Amino acid sequence: MxxxxxxxxxxxxxxxxxIMQIATISKNKPHASVILYYVxxxxxxxxxxxKNSYKSxxxxxxxxISFTIWKHDKILVQADGVVSIIKNTKEKYRIYNKLxxxxxxxxxxxxxxxxxxxxxxxxxxxKPQWMRILNLSEKTITSxxxxxxxxxx
Numbered sequence: 001m002x003x004x005x006x007x008x009x010x011x012x013x014x015x016x017x018x019i020m021q022i023a024t025i026s027k028n029k030p031h032a033s034v035i036l037y038y039v040x041x042x043x044x045x046x047x048x049x050x051k052n053s054y055k056s057x058x059x060x061x062x063x064x065i066s067f068t069i070w071k072h073d074k075i076l077v078q079a080d081g082v083v084s085i086i087k088n089t090k091e092k093y094r095i096y097n098k099l100x101x102x103x104x105x106x107x108x109x110x111x112x113x114x115x116x117x118x119x120x121x122x123x124x125x126x127k128p129q130w131m132r133i134l135n136l137s138e139k140t141i142t143s144x145x146x147x148x149x150x151x152x153x
Contacts, residue, residue, distance in 0.1 A: 005133050005149045010131075010151070013077070015039060017037075017071065017105075018036055019034060020037045020067045020069045022047075023065070023066040023067070024054070024059055024064075025058060026057065033049075033053075033054070036099055038095065043131070043151075045125070046095045046125050047126075048095070048096065050121055051122050059124060064080070064082060065082070065083055066078075066079065067079055067081070071136075072136065075134070075135060075137075077132075079128045079130065081127050081128040082126070082129065083126050085125075086123040128153050130150065131150070131151045133149045135147070135149075
């Protein structure tokens, strides 16, 4: 029987990771990217990217986003959400610092965040609408019902 994962387990896992894959869309064309993220205690995710990147342009036109975070033999997290822009300068720098701290988890990982300068970057906040989690530590899935733990926000 597959062990269901608690919200506390999920948050602990998410705080130990710092890379997510996101998917945005524009004109019915999907775009996938890998980004650095920070997650707060309320499951809000934050990332920053250049304002002229495909992901920024797509999200400025369509605020819907999907993302995945996973670690082999641990946990898979899939989610959909809606983005908003952090405009307050003090809050943006607080998020930059959280992103740098989050990325410092990885040994020998030197994030491009150290190159961020002013108005060329946008800080996005993702408010998840739903999230589903799969325990990857089990070798087989034997559950007759869905092996996913679901959270709706």
